[in-house]
Amino acid sequence: MRALTWHGKHDVRVDTVPDPEIINPRDAILEVTSTAICGSDLHLYDGVIPGMMSGDIIGHEFMGRVVETGPKSTLQKGQRVVVPFTISCGSCFFCQKTLYSACDNSNPVANQDVSENLYGHAMSGLFGYSHLTGGYPGGQAEYVRVPFSDIGPIVIPEGMEDDDVLFLSDIxxxxxxxxxxxxxxxxxxxxxxxxxxxxxxxxxxxxxxxxxxxxxxxxxxxxxxxxxxxxxxxxxxxxxxxxxxxxxxxxxxxxxxxxxxxxxxxxxxxxxxxxxxxxxxxxxxxxxxxxxxxxxxxxxxxxxxxxxxxxxxxxxxxxxxxxxxxxxxxxxGQTHVQRYTDELLRRIGEGEIDTTFLISHRLPLEEAPTGYKNFRYNQNDWTKVVLKPGMTSA
Structure with missing residues (x-):
């Protein structure tokens, strides 16, 4: 598949990488239909977040269609879902208190030492945001593996466009x-x-x-x-x-x-x-x-x-x-996304919240490096960039 990968400060590239696979019974695989460049991604682009490795797939604002599920996933093939950027197990001490971004089980033990030294406790897992947060491949890609898919993803009703709901993932x-x-x-x-x-x-x-x-x-x-x-x-x-x-x-x-x-x-x-x-x-x-x-x-x-x-x-x-x-x-704190998604989805559906007004550019995934450069250096005109893996270049 094609995916945006990090190779150093101000160096992101769309590369061909292996397709994701089901690893855990609670996993699901999504075909990404929309993904956005977040202001937090610019910290990666500028090289100021530790724990990045060359070739890491980035991106934590994404949604798509379910194409494969593990046996313990509650999702069904064909469903459209938005995925919170925070990876949460749903059952640990913090998740039970709806402090989803503080999940104790989503960051693999091998990645916890550095964040414990920096912050006193290990961080939870996040998509596409360094090995401090688990080293999970992000969603600026054609496909993505979603761990704990029975807890995070928000199933989107038919009739709601991607642009209406994509930002439920984070911002x-x-x-x-x-x-x-x-x-x-x-x-x-x-x-x-x-x-x-x-x-x-x-x-x-x-x-x-x-x-x-x-x-x-x-x-x-x-x-x-x-x-x-x-x-x-x-x-x-x-x-x-x-x-x-x-x-x-x-x-x-x-x-x-x-x-x-x-x-x-x-x-x-x-x-x-x-x-x-x-x-x-x-x-x-x-x-x-x-x-x-x-x-x-x-x-x-x-x-x-x-x-x-x-x-x-x-x-x-x-x-x-x-x-x-x-x-x-x-x-x-990082956002406890799952705490808010039901209410915000309702408000979007009722027209109380507009989520599309800030989108300035929609680009094919292949043009993601251009999107990053302009989002970083031309912030007056490039207020929000949405990448469409299925879109072809003009």
Missing amino acids: LPTGWMAAENAEIEEGDTVAVWGCGPVGLFAIQSALLMGAARVIAIDEFPNRLDLARKLGAEVIDFKQTRVLDALMDMSGGLGPDAVIDAVGMEAHGFAPDTILDNIKQNVGFGADSAHALREALMAVRKGGRVSIPGVYGGFVDKFPLGALMEKGLKVKT
Whole structure:
């Protein structure tokens, strides 16, 4: 089959690789019909996530049609399913508490030592996202093996298009959980750093949850325009000092809740960002956390901080004093996708949530390297890229 493989920093290629096979009785094999490039995939593309090996198949946002099942799979051949990016067993301590992204059984023991050393505990399994998370082949491919297929996949009703439901795999529930973690109350002012796909869904979710005002922070005009169309007020951080603007817009109080949808690769020309980026490039530091630092400084006293943006290593110049002295509440984590899929699928079906507005490009799988390059370097115009393995090049 054809699949997108990682070969180093800014080097992804569509190669011919062996077809996946059933390994465990709970497995299923999907023929992938749609798969998307996620902002988190850019961390792999930029070479800042450890544990990648040359030839790894990447991609964790995908859906497709079931073509083969193990004897203990609950899926049936021919069903269309969306697959959560988190791989969860459904029966461990954490899965029983619906903390699916903390599953204790989905990351093979051989891959656990490094993440235990980094984080104190082994990470759960994720599709296409390094050997820290199990080394599972991802879904930017013609076919993919889905472990624990009786727990994760969401069966899609006939009549719903791929574009309507594909983002149930990651970014829609991630944006929803980001807003939920912000513990939004009726009338709140919420500030969101980053108007990429997760940030845009966090904006949409926050408004649905009762926020009176959402203030979106980014630098790209098209992304800011998408946020504005959702109902957000916007700040262009290239044109305005964000902390001053937020204080002015909130009457000197600060936002009630803040959401960092940027993560470990904050860009821009703030002094701390420049130093972080230098350290990333020389391998000295892992994370560029300007957005998180700014969010902690901006949120009002007693406010809430939600961090859906991915962080993978260590951060210095961290305003721990602001976190403590202001009495802030922080929630973060990889998304517990399975917790939200039923409700979000219902909201999509009823027309309450639009998932297609941010798609800017649909490409054949063979053009995935072009999609990655543009999604990384032309973020104003390439807001979301969907890859179609069955599509032929123009």
